[in-house]
Structures are given as C-alpha cells and as structure tokens.
Amino acid sequence: MRAFTHRTTRTFALVGVVTATGLLLAACGTEDGAGGMDHGGASASATASGTPGTTAAPEAGAPGAFNDADVMFAQMMIPHHEQALEMAELADGRAEDPEVKKLVTAIEQAQDPEIQKMRAWLKGWGRPESAAHGSGHGMSGMMSGQDMKDLAAVKGKAFDRKFAELMIAHHEGAVAMAKDEQRDGRNATARKLADDVVRTQSTEVAQLRKILDRL
Numbered sequence: 001m002r003a004f005t006h007r008t009t010r011t012f013a014l015v016g017v018v019t020a021t022g023l024l025l026a027a028c029g030t031e032d033g034a035g036g037m038d039h040g041g042a043s044a045s046a047t048a049s050g051t052p053g054t055t056a057a058p059e060a061g062a063p064g065a066f067n068d069a070d071v072m073f074a075q076m077m078i079p080h081h082e083q084a085l086e087m088a089e090l091a092d093g094r095a096e097d098p099e100v101k102k103l104v105t106a107i108e109q110a111q112d113p114e115i116q117k118m119r120a121w122l123k124g125w126g127r128p129e130s131a132a133h134g135s136g137h138g139m140s141g142m143m144s145g146q147d148m149k150d151l152a153a154v155k156g157k158a159f160d161r162k163f164a165e166l167m168i169a170h171h172e173g174a175v176a177m178a179k180d181e182q183r184d185g186r187n188a189t190a191r192k193l194a195d196d197v198v199r200t201q202s203t204e205v206a207q208l209r210k211i212l213d214r215l
Helices: 002-047 068-090 098-125 145-152 156-184 188-214
Strands: 055-057 064-066
Touching: 064 188, 068 098, 068 145, 068 156, 068 188, 098 156, 098 188, 145 156, 156 188
Parallel strands: none
Antiparallel strands: 055 064
16 A cells, blocks of 8 residues: 555656646747747837838748838839830830840849739738729829820831830839838838839939930
C-alpha cells in the first residue's frame, strides 16, 4: 500500500509538471502572437498618425501599411497606363521617327509590368481595381475619345508630332498623380513606383519635347 501511494504521488507530480509546462508554453505562445499582432497594429497606427484610412497590408507584392492615397494611386494609374499602351499600339505602322519608335518600345516595356504590379497590390489589399469615385476622376492627362481617333487617323511625321504632343500631356498627368502619391501615400512599395514614374516619365517628356523641336 505504501508503494502504491508513492507511485500515485509521483504520477500526480508528473502530471502537474506537464500541465504547468503546457500552460507556460501556451502563455508564451499567446504573448508572442499578441505581441506580433500588436507590433503590426502599433506600427500601422503609429506611422499612420494623421493619415486617415491607413491599414496593415498582407503580403501582396506591396507589404506593410497602406492608406487611401495608395489605393487611389493604383486605381487611377492602371487605366492611365492602359491608355498610354493604347497610344503606343497606334504607333505600329504609323510612326516614322526612330526616336519616337524607341520611346514607344520603352513605354510598352515599362508600363505593362507596372499595371500587373498595381493589380496585384489591389488584390492583396482587398480593394477593387475600379475606383469607386468613377473612372477619369482626378486622372489628369487622359486623352479623350476624339484625341485617340485623331491620333489613329494620321501617319508618318504627322503621327510623330501628334503622338509627341499627346504623350507629353499624358506623361505630365501621370507625373502629377505620382507626386500626389509621393506626398500622401503610406506604402513604401507604392511610393517607390511613384518615384520611378516621376523619374522615367519626366525624362521621356524632355525627350519628346526635343523630338517636337526638330520635327
């Protein structure tokens, strides 16, 4: 009977140790998990101080906090880029100037991948691709339907001149939108793309102006 009592006492002691260890691990796990969530939330809220609409983003090609300005930048820049690609497509069989053709290729190579990036951001952020405020709102530099028809109706040097004039205005609109993102955006990846747009398209505007001067 004494041996049985001794074994029972040892069994209860072991169960107590295991239970205590499990509770300790659970507590640690909860603390780490909560700490991780608090860290992310604190980071988003602290860094977003004074920036309404800031949200912690999942991994979506643009990780980290984002705000309404980031969402609007992507929603507006996608159709803006799409129209630039439509303009570039019209150059096929119409453009004559080698520099215009070179710029057309550069526009296609840069802006199509950027569209895919921004679509991925919006999907990851859980936001629609089309802006709720309606297409065209705030998108400076967008061509009208008549502008596109006029561009499609000309060839050779006339096309080159028209393309340069319209693309200058289009690029300047994109640069203005990108500068808004630089000023108001929160997401580092989106702001980096805005930096690229400002740098690249400002350079292309300067090139297009030189082309116009000699045509």
